[in-house]
Amino acid sequence: MRSTYTATPADIEPRWYVVDAEGMVLGRLASEVAKILRGKHKPIFTPHMDTGDHVIVINxxxxxxxxxxxxxxxxxxHTGYMGHERFTPFATMIAKHPERVIEKxxxxxxxKTTLARxxxxxxxxxxxxxxxxxAAQQPTAxxxxGEAK
Incomplete structure (x- = not known):
């Protein structure tokens, strides 16, 4: 009987990637980055282990x-007080904090697990x-x- 493969910490070798977000669609970019962060692009993917790679998003x-x-x-x-909901439009968020748009x-x-956080x-x-x-990590582009560059 064949057992299920489980990655060990010795098997995990994180790599660094750099992604240029210029002209890319937000949702499509986010789904690909999330896949790389989790490690689903690797054959050693194990759901309960951190097998993912580092991602640098520029632009x-x-x-x-x-x-x-x-x-x-x-x-x-939400501020934590009753009725204190705050809504920020996309245009304001991309102008003031463009990195938060991609992070969110x-x-x-x-x-929604501690491993993902x-x-x-x-x-x-x-x-x-x-x-x-x-630059010292020598990230791979x-x-x-499907994205025009």
Missing amino acids: ASKVRVTGRKAEQKQYFR AVFGMLP TQIRRKLRVFPGTEHPH LTFN
Whole structure:
């Protein structure tokens, strides 16, 4: 009888990738980044282990949305007081904090577990421009199918 393969910490070798978000659709970018963060692109994927890779997203301020989301999409947060809901329009969020737009989109596509929260905190880095301080890690440029570059 064949047993199910389970990755061990010795099997895991995290790699670094850099993704240029310029002109990419937000949701499609977020789903691909979430897949890489979890490690689902690897044959050693194990759901309860952190087999994912590090992802650096540059040009976050140049990501695009389709349809009327630029006018209609709003980000919700709650202050903790009754009735104190705060809604931030997409245009305001992309102008002030473009990195949060991608972080929230990727977080929404990860499972709501402590492992996923650890993966997004430790392995996702988003920058609004083209500069990033992770050149020493020698990240590999990553492109996704179906996206015009």
